[in-house]
Amino acid sequence: MTGRRQHHVIANTFGVITLLTSLFPLYWLLTTSLKPANQIRTTDPVLFPHPVEFANYQTAWNTEGFLTSLKNSVIITALAVGIGIGIAFFAAVALGRFWFRGRTLFIVILILIQMIPGEALFVPYVVLSQDLKIQGKMVTLVLVYISFVLPLSIWMLRGFVRAVPKEIEEAALVDGASRAKAFRKVLFPLIAPGIVATSIFGFLSSWNEFVYAYTLTNSPGQYTVPVLLHSFIGPRTADWGAVMAMSVVFTVPAAAFFLFVQRRAVGGLTAGAVKG
Numbered sequence: 001m002t003g004r005r006q007h008h009v010i011a012n013t014f015g016v017i018t019l020l021t022s023l024f025p026l027y028w029l030l031t032t033s034l035k036p037a038n039q040i041r042t043t044d045p046v047l048f049p050h051p052v053e054f055a056n057y058q059t060a061w062n063t064e065g066f067l068t069s070l071k072n073s074v075i076i077t078a079l080a081v082g083i084g085i086g087i088a089f090f091a092a093v094a095l096g097r098f099w100f101r102g103r104t105l106f107i108v109i110l111i112l113i114q115m116i117p118g119e120a121l122f123v124p125y126v127v128l129s130q131d132l133k134i135q136g137k138m139v140t141l142v143l144v145y146i147s148f149v150l151p152l153s154i155w156m157l158r159g160f161v162r163a164v165p166k167e168i169e170e171a172a173l174v175d176g177a178s179r180a181k182a183f184r185k186v187l188f189p190l191i192a193p194g195i196v197a198t199s200i201f202g203f204l205s206s207w208n209e210f211v212y213a214y215t216l217t218n219s220p221g222q223y224t225v226p227v228l229l230h231s232f233i234g235p236r237t238a239d240w241g242a243v244m245a246m247s248v249v250f251t252v253p254a255a256a257f258f259l260f261v262q263r264r265a266v267g268g269l270t271a272g273a274v275k276g
Contacts, residue, residue, distance in 0.1 A: 033057065033244035040240050056241035060249060063242070065220045069228040072138060073207065074253055076224065079142045081202040084149035085195060091154045093187075096161030107158075113151040118211070121147075129216060136218035144212050149202040156201070160194030161187075196261045203257055225250045 032040055033056050035049040060066060095103060125144055129135035134143075164187060172182040210226040217223055225246070232243045 029244055029247055033241065033248050035241065037241060056245035057249070059239070059242040060246040063228075063246070065223060065228060066225075066246065068221055069223045069225045070250070070253075072222065073224040073226075073250075076138055076141050076145065077203060077206040080145035080149060080206045081199055083142075084146040084202055085153060085199050087146075088150055088153035088157055088198065089191075089195060091150075092157030092161050095154070095158045097166075107155075110151045110155050114155075118148075122212075122215070125212070126216070135216060136222065138222060140216050141213055141224075144216070145202075145206040145209065148205050148209075153198045153202060156198045157191065157194055160191045164190045199261055200258070203254070207254060 031047070031049050034052045034054070035046060036051075036053050036055070039046040039049060094100075095107065125140075126135070129140045134140045168190070169182045169186055172186045173179070177185065208226060209224075210230070213224045214227045214230065217227065220228075229243055229246060229250075232239050232246070
């Protein structure tokens with residue numbers, strides 16, 4: 001076996017092991033949601049449910065407040081990601097295309113903000129929500145999640161903006177395009193893959209967040225799904241079958257989002273060509 005072939009075999013083996021290791025928690029989540037109660041907490045792990053049961057899904061679906069919590073999660077995450085990425089995009093264009101006094105300081109502040117632990121901001125968020133009289137409302141979580149999304153999103157998108165040569169926009173202007181059309185038809189499509197990658201980060205940080213959602217909501221009607229899942233776990237016992245089933249349902253919107261943005265990412269890679 002040649003050295004190059006041996007290198008490929010080792011790399012492929014490592015890749016397969018990494019893939020299986022990453023997929024096993026998802027497999028265990030799915031199979032546990034299909035197991036009867038006597039096969040979930042056992043000394044001998046049951047790798048394959050027998051028989052396959054959907055009672056856990058019925059329990060999760062019929063749980064009071066589940067659909068409301070799922071709707072809350074979708075609305076809060078969509079608003080946080082949509083508004084946050086929109087603001088971050090225009091901020092990144094300003095930082096990447098224009099010079100202004102204090103630009104370097106602003107970039108340094110963005111980096112420093114990302115170093116602040118989320119727990120350190122907990123008290124200021126609570127005090128501000130109380131002063132603004134919005135504590136316990138979904139708009140509070142939207143604003144908090146936007147503040148989580150913005151710093152890294154601006155930093156990431158700035159890199160994508162700077163990677164697009166100014167000559168491409170200038171060529172579009174020479175061809176007769178207006179500044180707005182060059183921005184819309186040239187710059188935006190070329191940055192689309194970066195927007196997709198940044199949106200995924202924003203989606204994950206908002207969709208799975210628990211601490212602030214648990215603290216800043218006052219009633220079950222305002223819970224997100226992570227908070228509702230916590231209610232199934234008691235100090236001595238837990239309905240793990242229902243928890244796993246609810247978690248599987250909770251991943252469906254996330255999977256749909258990833259499939260949607262993946263198609264847009266491929267389109268963005270081939271768009272934005274300028275007539276020579």
